[in-house]
Amino acid sequence: MDVGHAESVGRAVEALKRARAVAAITGAGISAESGVPTFRGPDGLWRNFRAEDLATPEAFARAPGLVWEWYRWRRGRIAGAQPNAGHLVLARFEDRWPDFALLTQNVDGLHRRAGSRNVVELHGSLWRARCTAEPARVFDEMQQAPGTGDPGRVPACPACGAPLRPDVVWFGEALDPAAVARAHDAVTSCDVLLVVGTSAIVYPVAALPALARRSGATIIEVNVDRTPLTADADIVLRGAAGVVLPEVERLL
Ligand code: OAD
16 A cells, blocks of 8 residues: 555545544446446446437337347346445445445445445436336336346336336436435535545536535545546545455454
8 A cells, every 4th residue: 555545544534433424425436346337437338338329218218128128238247246345345334324325326236235225326226127107116126027037028017017117317317306315415414425436427416525515524535546526525545446445444
């Protein structure tokens, strides 16, 4: 560990030790070490696929089978992946601080599989489907919705027969207001906000660190690279989440 990095880890540990309430925002980078592709990295999904063809309401209206195929492919990749050390540290942080909020942009479900119970999935979940006619009808873990796993099939709502869609947020869609409200509460009431493995450019989540800062929180960024947030973060821990988060935890 170089001296600058060790000092930053030390400052992060001190801030966390003083904190009464802690929040974390995670992005695709935290799952990279589990073998799940990010969106904008060298092998990122948006470098190999066009979001307009796969992750918009228009794409689903045009070619629902293709969209389902893509989500099934992603589920297949994730089903074989395991939560990594970074996910596990954040799951243990839930026990360390009674007031700990985990806000994720990830739809992979790895935080829950790592043991986190209180996760706000701001962009939805790959493991749920919902009815296009009655959005309140959500089918968890795909189990109650026959056909969601069948290749080439657009599954139908078991209650009304309308097509089901993945329960994720697509480009051009609003986030669930209840999830956004929970995220706002968490970032405006925390003493420390960890921002882990996100390019911090997709709104509205990208606005949360600035909101936390205005409310007095210390912002700690954990990322292998610079992001637009880096200059405004109080502490920058440069490195892989699966390495850096355990380093921090060991000193807590
Ligand atoms: P991105 O792919 O945009 O960014 C991933 C970030 O993780 C980058 O800043 C990387 O430098 C960093 N990173 C990569 N490996 C890492 C590691 N091992 N440890 C720490 N950091 C690492 O993914 P997101 O920021 O999550 O939205 O993207 C945000 C949203 O854009 C996604 O939720 C998705 C996408 O379009 C929707 O689909 C609505």
